[in-house]
Amino acid sequence: MSEEERLRTELYGKITELYQKRGKARFEPGKTLIRYCSPIFDDQEVNAAVESLLDGWLGVGKAAAKFEEEFCKYVGTTKLVLTNSGSSANLLAVSAAANHNGFKISKGDEAITPAMTFPSVINPLIQNGIKPVLVDSEIGKYAISTTEMEKALSERTKMVMLPHMMGNPCDMDFITEFCEENNLLLVEDSCDALGAEYRGKKTGTFGELGTFSFYASHHMSMGEGGAVATDDEEMEPIVRSFRDWGRIGAGQYMYNHIGYNLKPIDLQAAMGLIQLKRLGWFVKKRRENFKTLYEGFKAMERYFMLPQATKKSEPSWFGFPLTIRDDAGFKRDELSDFLWKANIENRPLLAGNIVDQPAYRKADMKVIGNLKNSEKVMHDGFFIGLYPGIDEEIIKYVVSKFKEFLAKQ
Ligand SMILES: Cc1ncc(COP(=O)(O)O)c(C=O)c1O
CATH class of the missing domain: 3.40.640.10 (Type I PLP-dependent aspartate aminotransferase-like (Major domain))
Known part of the structure; x- marks a missing residue:
């Protein structure tokens, strides 16, 4: 083994040791920020x-x-x-x-x-x-x-x-x-x-x-x-x-x-290349988390329009999207503030209705119909995370916080 090879092996080993020592962070309800997503990688990617x-x-x-x-x-x-x-x-x-x-x-x-x-x-x-x-x-x-x-x-x-x-x-x-x-x-x-x-x-x-x-x-x-x-x-x-x-x-x-x-x-x-090897698990875990979240939100259908897979499809959900119903009795901002205080990240549904975004006011575009659903989602749609770093314990906490908010309405 050359000097270079020896040093490289030592270096890769140290990085692996560092990740082993770090371990998995413990979830502390209310304290740990529940991200909408975060990359998942370890010493293999770093090496x-x-x-x-x-x-x-x-x-x-x-x-x-x-x-x-x-x-x-x-x-x-x-x-x-x-x-x-x-x-x-x-x-x-x-x-x-x-x-x-x-x-x-x-x-x-x-x-x-x-x-x-x-x-x-x-x-x-x-x-x-x-x-x-x-x-x-x-x-x-x-x-x-x-x-x-x-x-x-x-x-x-x-x-x-x-x-x-x-x-x-x-x-x-x-x-x-x-x-x-x-x-x-x-x-x-x-x-x-x-x-x-x-x-x-x-x-x-x-x-x-x-x-x-x-x-x-x-x-x-x-x-x-x-x-x-x-x-x-x-x-x-x-x-x-x-x-x-x-x-x-x-x-x-x-x-x-x-x-x-x-x-x-x-x-x-x-x-x-390393992430690609993990991708099968990433997708599987997202689908499992979707199912668990869906089960939890079923009882809240009176307030939210729940996500729905297209027929003949197997989605690979990016997040868990929800749209607040017209007669829910609360505003998105009120719910969003409550969730942020509980350390649950939540975001609007991407750009919403692009026509309403300042950059596009003068753009040469054609609009078909009244875009009423896009408009509704722009104001009342949002999503929360379901990425593979989220587990059942976290989902339980998230669902309980939504229920707590709704109980106050
Ligand atoms: C539908 C869609 N297309 C394209 C992009 C852009 O991807 P990137 O952030 O890699 O530029 C995004 C970003 O999330 C997206 O949601």
């Missing part, structure tokens, strides 16, 4: 990151290539481009779609997308000169309303930009047929829904392009990170080119797109 640093090449390298291969196997796609965030993945997917000769998308063409969304779902449309056509979603499922999609069709519709919000799949039977019949390109944002399935097929693999996020609060994490999946042989090099300054292939100073630099570093992929 992989340290090893990647010690190897000396920080840029995209062998771990990234390996991650792309392994993640393809997990989701069931043939090609993957790793990037530095889910938002970057959306930007790359839309940029590639708009520049793929097969789809003939030009400035002013339209993309159907829900108004109840996250900003970086629709930002890349605006940034590429594609007009977002905003439709309503269903409360409980938080999935795009398929009847509203039909009303949104026009001669200029070229694309559907489809987030599986909160980890619950959209109605993919309807949407894939809708896209086929109307010759629309489908970009599926699976950033909230890693591991979710519809008819046994993973979300993010139904459309021409699928995107994923590996941000700290997501199903698996690299700190920041994302990916674009596709089965289209021509699409993958376009995505990669936009990611890598617009260049053609690796190592050449030839550019065929006006691109970006949205590459991750290899250390992120090294951590991601």
Whole structure:
């Protein structure tokens, strides 16, 4: 063993020892902050990151290539481009779609997308000169309303930009047929829904392009990170080119797109490879926590619209979403303050109705119908955590605190 190998082994061993000594933090009701999510990792990820640093090449390298291969196997796609965030993945997917000769998308063409969304779902449309056509979603499922999609069709519709919000799949039977019949390109944002399935097929693999996020609060994490999946042989090099300054292939100073630099570093992929091994458990635990929370909230249906899985789907819940009923007799802020005081983190449902967000007031967008559900969720929707760091003891405490609040109404 060389001196370098000996020191490395010692170092990795020390990191493992540190994590063993730390152990698991004890839950103290009312004192421990119950996060909506937190990355779960240990000495294995840290050692992989340290090893990647010690190897000396920080840029995209062998771990990234390996991650792309392994993640393809997990989701069931043939090609993957790793990037530095889910938002970057959306930007790359839309940029590639708009520049793929097969789809003939030009400035002013339209993309159907829900108004109840996250900003970086629709930002890349605006940034590429594609007009977002905003439709309503269903409360409980938080999935795009398929009847509203039909009303949104026009001669200029070229694309559907489809987030599986909160980890619950959209109605993919309807949407894939809708896209086929109307010759629309489908970009599926699976950033909230890693591991979710519809008819046994993973979300993010139904459309021409699928995107994923590996941000700290997501199903698996690299700190920041994302990916674009596709089965289209021509699409993958376009995505990669936009990611890598617009260049053609690796190592050449030839550019065929006006691109970006949205590459991750290899250390992120090294951590991601370990996280991928844990992903099956992460998803399973989220589903179990969803079930336990649901059981606890069933008695509170008079006050809340409870989350509801789309038919034929197995969601991979991002959080536990709730919408306060009109006649509940309390305001979201009152409940939210009470929960924060009990150290239970709670958040609005992402951007709510994007039309109401200041940045979009002057944006060139089209609105279909009155968006009443998106509006309702903007004011009365919120979610709490169900990530794998949450166990039955914590759920019991959370449910008891909700009951305590409701008893005072
Ligand atoms: C639906 C959706 N798409 C995209 C993103 C962006 O992902 P990232 O934070 O990795 O940029 C998010 C963020 O949570 C999201 O909820």
